[in-house]
Amino acid sequence: MLNTINRMVMNPRTSAREVAQIISADPALTAKVLQVVNSPFYGFPNRITTVTHAIVILGFNTMKSIILSSTIFDLFRKDAGPGRFDRTAFWKHSIGCGAAAKVLGRRLGYAALEEIFIAGLLHDVGKIVLDQFLHEPFSAALELARRREILLREAEEEILGANHADVGGWLFETWSLSRGLVETTRCHHNTDLAQDHPRLAGVIHAADILARAIRYGNGGDDKIPPLREEVWKALGLGEAGFDDLLRETGAEIEKATVFLDFIR
Amino acid sequence: MKLIRIEEARPGMKVSRDVIDLRGNLLCRAGTELTESLLEQLKQRPLTHLFVEVSPSGPAEPSASPGRSPEEIAREVDRMFSGADTNPLMVALREAAKRYLAGPKA
Numbered sequence: 001m002l003n004t005i006n007r008m009v010m011n012p013r014t015s016a017r018e019v020a021q022i023i024s025a026d027p028a029l030t031a032k033v034l035q036v037v038n039s040p041f042y043g044f045p046n047r048i049t050t051v052t053h054a055i056v057i058l059g060f061n062t063m064k065s066i067i068l069s070s071t072i073f074d075l076f077r078k079d080a081g082p083g084r085f086d087r088t089a090f091w092k093h094s095i096g097c098g099a100a101a102k103v104l105g106r107r108l109g110y111a112a113l114e115e116i117f118i119a120g121l122l123h124d125v126g127k128i129v130l131d132q133f134l135h136e137p138f139s140a141a142l143e144l145a146r147r148r149e150i151l152l153r154e155a156e157e158e159i160l161g162a163n164h165a166d167v168g169g170w171l172f173e174t175w176s177l178s179r180g181l182v183e184t185t186r187c188h189h190n191t192d193l194a195q196d197h198p199r200l201a202g203v204i205h206a207a208d209i210l211a212r213a214i215r216y217g218n219g220g221d222d223k224i225p226p227l228r229e230e231v232w233k234a235l236g237l238g239e240a241g242f243d244d245l246l247r248e249t250g251a252e253i254e255k256a257t258v259f260l261d262f263i264r
Numbered sequence: 265m266k267l268i269r270i271e272e273a274r275p276g277m278k279v280s281r282d283v284i285d286l287r288g289n290l291l292c293r294a295g296t297e298l299t300e301s302l303l304e305q306l307k308q309r310p311l312t313h314l315f316v317e318v319s320p321s322g323p324a325e326p327s328a329s330p331g332r333s334p335e336e337i338a339r340e341v342d343r344m345f346s347g348a349d350t351n352p353l354m355v356a357l358r359e360a361a362k363r364y365l366a367g368p369k370a
Binding site: 034035039040047049149209210212213214215222223224225226227229232242243245246247250254257258261 | 284345349353364
C-alpha cells in the first residue's frame with residue numbers, strides 16, 4: 001500500500017481521485033484517515049466524510065504521512081512477547097515527541113508542520129523493530145538501562161553494537177522514504193551525522209528531550225539525554241522559554257491523541 | 265475539553281462540542297449532559313469519539329500527575345535529569361519541567 005501511494009504521489013499526473021480510490025479500497029485505512037482528518041489535530045470546522053475531500057484539503061504529502069504512520073502502527077501493533085517494552089507507553093512518548101516537534105516547527109516558521117509531527121512520531125521506530133526482531137537482546141538492553149540508570153541507546157550499543165536510531169534510519173532508507181525522515185530518525189541523538197537536514201534533525205533532537213521532560217508515555221528508559229547547546233543555538237530559539245514550550249506541547253498532545261487509536 | 269472514545273463516555277458527562285456521526289448527522293448539541301438513554305442511542309450510531317468537558321477535579325492535561333506532591337514530582341524529575349544537567353539549558357528545562365508537572369498553582 002505504502003509503495004503504491006508513494007509511486008502515485010511522485011507522479012505529477014496523479015489525481016486526488018485516483019489516490020482516493022486506492023485508499024478507499026481498504027476500509028480500515030479509510031476509517032483511520034477520516035478519523036484523523038476529523039480529529040482536533042486538524043480542527044476543521046466541518047465534517048470531512050470522503051477520502052477525496054480529505055486529500056483535496058490536506059494534500060498528498062499529509063495524506064502520505066497519515067498512511068505511513070497508520071501502516072507502521074499496524075505492522076507493529078502487537079506486543080512482541082513477554083518483556084519490559086510497553087508499546088502503549090512507547091507510542092505515547094512518540095506522540096509527545098511529534099507534538100513537541102510541531103511546537104518547535106511552528107516557532108521556527110516551518111510550513112510543513114504535519115510532516116514535522118510525523119518525523120517526531122516516528123523518530124524511535126527502530127526500538128519497535130528491535131523489540132520485534134531482536135526481542136531478547138533488546139529486552140536485555142532495557143533491563144541494563146533500568147539497572148544502571150543509563151540511556152537505552154547506550155545500553156543498546158553495549159549489547160547490540162548498534163542503537164535504535166541506526167536501525168530506524170536503515171529501515172526508512174530501505175523503504176525509500178524521504179531524506180528528511182531518514183535523517184531525523186537516524187540522527188536524533190547525534191545531529192552531527194545529518195548531512196542534508198541537520199536543522200530538522202536538531203528539531204527532533206530537541207523535541208525528544210522536551211517530550212521526555214513532560215513525562216507523557218515512556219520510550220523505554222527513564223533518563224533524559226542532554227540537550228546539545230550548539231543544536232539549540234543553531235535553531236535560534238534563544239533564551240528557551242521552556243515553560244511556554246512545555247505548555248504548548250501539552251496542548252498539542254491533547255489534539256494528537258487520535259493517533260493512539262491506531263494501535264487499538 | 266477532552267476527546268474520549270464513545271465506550272468511555274458515562275452518564276453525567278457533558279459534551280463540549282456538537283456530536284456529529286460519521287455520516288454528518290447532528291446527534292446532540294454542545295452542552296448536553298449525557299444520560300443513560302442518550303448514550304445508548306449514541307452507541308448505535310457510526311460514531312467513535314466525542315468531546316466532553318473536563319471536570320475541575322479531573323486531569324486537564326495528559327501530563328498531570330494526580331496524587332503526587334510537588335516534592336515527589338521534583339524528586340522524580342531530578343532523578344531523570346541526574347547526569348544530564350550539565351549545561352544551563354538543561355538546568356532551565358529541569359526546573360520548567362517541575363513547574364509544568366506540578367500543574368498550575370491553586
